[in-house]
Amino acid sequence: MAANTVRVAFLGPLASFSHQAALETFGPTATLLPQPSFPDALSSVQSNTTDYAILPFENSTNGAVVQAFDLLADREGKYPDITVCGEHYLTVHQCLLVKKGYIYEKGAYHKYTPIKKLYTHPQAWGQCETFLTAHFKGIERQDSSSTSKAAETVAKEEDGYTSAAIASKFAAELHGLDVLDEDIEDKEGNTTRFLVVGNRRGEAGGRMEEVRVGRSGGDSTTTTPTTPTAGIIGESGEQGSIHDQQQQQPQKPKQPKQKTLISFMVEHGVPGALANALTTFQRHGMNLTSINSRPSGVQPWQYIFFIECERDPGLHGGEVIEEVMRDLRGVTEACRYLGSWRDQLG
Amino acid sequence: MAANTVRVAFLGPLASFSHQAALETFGPTATLLPQPSFPDALSSVQSNTTDYAILPFENSTNGAVVQAFDLLADREGKYPDITVCGEHYLTVHQCLLVKKGYIYEKGAYHKYTPIKKLYTHPQAWGQCETFLTAHFKGIERQDSSSTSKAAETVAKEEDGYTSAAIASKFAAELHGLDVLDEDIEDKEGNTTRFLVVGNRRGEAGGRMEEVRVGRSGGDSTTTTPTTPTAGIIGESGEQGSIHDQQQQQPQKPKQPKQKTLISFMVEHGVPGALANALTTFQRHGMNLTSINSRPSGVQPWQYIFFIECERDPGLHGGEVIEEVMRDLRGVTEACRYLGSWRDQLG
Missing domain, CATH: 3.40.190.10 (Periplasmic binding protein-like II)
Structure with a gap:
């Protein structure tokens, strides 16, 4: 392919x-x-x-x-x-977008003066509250089904240049809008x-x-680089070499960490069942990085757990995931290996 | 008091x-x-x-x-x-509610025939889809801000008996509506x-x-019964006696289980930190019953974990929570005891 x-x-x-x-x-x-x-x-x-x-x-x-x-x-x-x-x-950045050709005379009025109506997704109002309070107090707000839709609406408006959208720079490019302000979100x-x-x-x-x-x-x-994850065979030895060559490290390259996602259920109401499952990771030296749970769908108050764990190829071979899975199957129900990939943060 | x-x-x-x-x-x-x-x-x-x-x-x-x-x-x-x-x-049950005085002639038409419009909260449409498809296909649906509000709307309608609300029996009582059908939700x-x-x-x-x-x-x-939870002192010995007397068990009463909720964060990016925290519960014989996590709000990809655990008063004294908290404080950050209470399921 x-x-x-x-x-x-x-x-x-x-x-x-x-x-x-x-x-x-x-x-x-x-x-x-x-x-x-x-x-x-x-x-x-x-x-x-x-x-x-x-x-x-x-x-x-x-x-x-x-x-x-x-x-x-x-x-x-x-x-x-x-x-x-x-x-x-x-990284999610919001921008204030206007139709191409939007103009304002410097000195004559402020650059926001022509804007009488704003469009965006309801969630984005909350993300840009400080900016909106400072510059658009009392201006009409119209909810859109997405920020991209808001941009599209402004692009299609025939009524001069009186509206603006809050959306990404990417949406501006796609819908042919101008970016009047960038990064208007409250939180960095x-x-x-x-x-x-x-x-x-x-x-x-x-x-x-x-x-x-x-x-x-x-x-x-x-x-x-290719991330080998077929089956549950993780480690190749060569893995990460492309990345490391790019960084041009003269020493023995530090291999990137591998993340793995596994889901399982534990027997309902059995004391210690969840702890037994979790200590499996610890016993094999895998670092737990996150735990989430959702209703199992089998019976009320039983959960399906999602465990994300991290493997340092400098410390653990690729076989460790197979070993973890084998042990987990002994102490959990419906245990599923959901894949491994290269950590993009670490 | x-x-x-x-x-x-x-x-x-x-x-x-x-x-x-x-x-x-x-x-x-x-x-x-x-x-x-x-x-x-x-x-x-x-x-x-x-x-x-x-x-x-x-x-x-x-x-x-x-x-x-x-x-x-x-x-x-x-x-x-x-x-x-x-x-x-x-237990969440939905009902079909109509204005008091709603009548239909048996034989003349079906009991749902007069209803031309339905009101409820958007989530409730999804919960009653099977019922709605069977009996109200094509009938106008109006979203309400809550199921209770839907009931209120129907109660206040002056336009005869042409509308119905999907809401609880409790809402029917409060707003003076009649229950035309009970338990119309898809899932039990x-x-x-x-x-x-x-x-x-x-x-x-x-x-x-x-x-x-x-x-x-x-x-x-x-x-x-009173559930002693002040500070983190849990066990009184007498606890649960009122409940057990009510059940009139002739033998030594089985004491109800106690649940405890604790939150903490672990140091960001430190391998094994989360596992160390979780094994604390196991070491003290506490059964982990659920784990949830939310963003810490301190830095991205750091989490605050919520651990619910269960104590069997027949096996553990009340001091075990104090011991768990003491040990947790050594291996976590911002560890907080959020309370203990009697398990209403166990």
Whole structure:
């Protein structure tokens, strides 16, 4: 499969943050396919209609995206072959966008004076409250179904230049708007982590291909190395070498950390069952980095746990994941290996 | 403080599920005070304006109520004295409600024929989809801000008997509507667990008083025993005796289990830190029953963990919680004891 034919499913509409994450991860040569819902995105990977799906997994401010966890819980067994094979961190920035040609005479009036109406998604109002209070007190606000839709609405307005949208720079590019102000959000560093999901039985074998990545807004391109995750065989020894050569470290290269996601249930009401499962990771020297739980769907107050753990290839061989899985199967129910990938933060 | 003066804050409007939970927990003699938001409810307890707040904590189908966890995370230190001192399980049933006097001629037409418009909260449409598809296909649906509001709207309609609301039986009683159908929800057993929150420094000392409880829909009254939770001293030896006498067990009474909620953060990026914290519970023989996490609010990708654990008074003395807390403080950051209460399921 050539890199330029990679098909990537993301939650639409066009110019959504998922779209932006897909573009940043897979670059401009990939075929990016908007989907009407998260289940549609995952189904397309399961059926090999697409090669990858990109799913928002957690936000640094708002926490876990429960829809993503519920999909990965796969309570009806709809996605037996999907596997997580990558991650991408997207910093969420909001901008004030106006129609191309928007002008204001300096000195005559303030640059915001012509704007009589604002459009955005309800969540974005809250993210930009300080900016809006300072500059747009009392100005009419119109809710949109997405920030991208807000940008589209402003782009299509025929009534002069009296409206503005709050949306991403990416949405401005797509809808042909001008950016009047950048980074108008209250909090810095609002970041969403996306997971890349592939198909173990697909052409790429649930690995991420070496794809050229063009960062939006930048002109540099980097190469993302292959992350071997087929089956549960993790370590190759050579892994991470591309990355390390790029960093041009003269010494023995430090190998990037590997993250792994595993889900399981424990027998309902059995004392110590959850602790037994969790100590399995510790016994094998795996660092637990996050724990989430969702209702099991089997019986009330039973949970499916999602454990993310980290492996340092300098300390542990790739076989450690197999060992953890073998031990976990002895003390949990419905234990599932959901994939391994290279840590993009560490 | 006499039982009939207990003031309980709940999330309004009147006839909400929180209202119903408050009534079932504290009985008809308590003063139940609707609040515009969850923070208002908790603030009223912190300031001793009310004695207790009742908060939805998790739902058997939808999982954790993140707003409740974010409140208990108390990132700005607004609620230093609040403590969880009880829980209540409320089974969520939806009914089809019509104005009093709604009639239909048997044989002439079906009992649903006069209904041309339905009102309810958006979430309730989804809960009753099977019923709605069977009987109300194509009938106009109007969203309401709450199921209680939907009931109120139907009660106030002057236009004959052409509308119906989907809401609880409790809302029917409060708004004077007739119940045309009961339990129209798709899934059986949809249950919400509420937490009762008190003030450690308030009159009741963060314990639940012995309050008379009138179960809605039933005529029996039971007495809820005092749950000692002040400070972190849990075990009294006599605990649970009222309950057990009621059950008239001739043998040595089995003491009810005690649940405890504790929150903490672990040092960011330190391998093994989370596992060390979790094994503390195991070392002291406490059973972990649930784990949840929310963003710490301190730095991205650091979490505050909420651990619920269970103590069997037949196996562990009350001092075990103090020991767990002492050990946890050595291996975690910002560790907080959030209270203990009697398990209402076990």
